[in-house]
Amino acid sequence: xxxxxxxxxxxxxxxxxxxxxxxxxxxxxxxxxxxxxxxxxxxxxxxxxxxxxxxxxxxxxxxxxxxxxxxxxxxxxxxxxxxxxxxxxxxxxxxxxxxxxxxxxxxxxxxxxxxxxxxx
Amino acid sequence: xxxxxxxxxxxxxxxxxxxxxxxxxxxxxxxxxxxxxxxxxxxxxxxxxxxxxxxxxxxxxxxxxxxxxxxxxxxxxxxxxxxxxxxxxxxxxxxxxxxxxxxxxxxxxxx
Numbered sequence: 001x002x003x004x005x006x007x008x009x010x011x012x013x014x015x016x017x018x019x020x021x022x023x024x025x026x027x028x029x030x031x032x033x034x035x036x037x038x039x040x041x042x043x044x045x046x047x048x049x050x051x052x053x054x055x056x057x058x059x060x061x062x063x064x065x066x067x068x069x070x071x072x073x074x075x076x077x078x079x080x081x082x083x084x085x086x087x088x089x090x091x092x093x094x095x096x097x098x099x100x101x102x103x104x105x106x107x108x109x110x111x112x113x114x115x116x117x118x119x120x
Numbered sequence: 121x122x123x124x125x126x127x128x129x130x131x132x133x134x135x136x137x138x139x140x141x142x143x144x145x146x147x148x149x150x151x152x153x154x155x156x157x158x159x160x161x162x163x164x165x166x167x168x169x170x171x172x173x174x175x176x177x178x179x180x181x182x183x184x185x186x187x188x189x190x191x192x193x194x195x196x197x198x199x200x201x202x203x204x205x206x207x208x209x210x211x212x213x214x215x216x217x218x219x220x221x222x223x224x225x226x227x228x229x230x231x
Binding site: 037046047048049051060061062063066096104105106107108110111112113 | 122153155157163165166170174176210212216221223224
């Protein structure tokens with residue numbers, strides 16, 4: 001059974017770049033059956049899709065974040081990563097990585113989430 | 121301001137049937153599948169319904185989804201205390217570049 005685990009700094013200074021990694025275990029990130037996504041949730045608020053990547057490297061991003069987001073994949077490490085530049089306090093949130101099933105289009109497996117606070 | 125509109129709260133007593141609505145537009149719900157996720161307190165969301173009305177294995181048949189035009193609904197029958205959670209609808213939106221939009225979430229309280 002595939003499992004996802006987010007990792008990265010829990011505190012980022014304003015104007016800097018937020019960097020997170022999602023490690024895939026129990027399966028290959030290159031299996032071809034999944035897209036790999038990032039989703040975030042500010043405290044007490046709803047979910048916001050950030051973007052996704054396929055193992056070929058093709059990406060889709062939320063238009064509201066596109067200018068600041070880069071999602072990449074490292075198949076040798078079975079990981080995919082998120083970089084969000086020029087962060088502000090509004091980027092403080094729990095960040096989830098999730099797999100998107102190619103057939104159903106659903107976020108069917110989620111990481112436990114990691115809290116990132118933007119503060120000086 | 122979420123692209124998909126959900127009521128912020130819903131409630132019911134054990135055994136009751138409750139429905140949660142999700143309203144969108146022609147660029148999202150009107151032309152794409154709807155998904156529903158359940159988020160228990162302090163946990164990651166869990167897939168509840170995919171492709172409008174399909175249940176993943178392990179999801180009880182008390183949960184059902186439907187879609188009509190630019191709106192969708194999640195129905196929960198035989199309400200149980202463990203159903204108390206936040207529920208989110210989601211769909212792809214084709215208005216700009218293709219991207220996923222979520223509803224603002226509905227907090228379900230079991231009285």
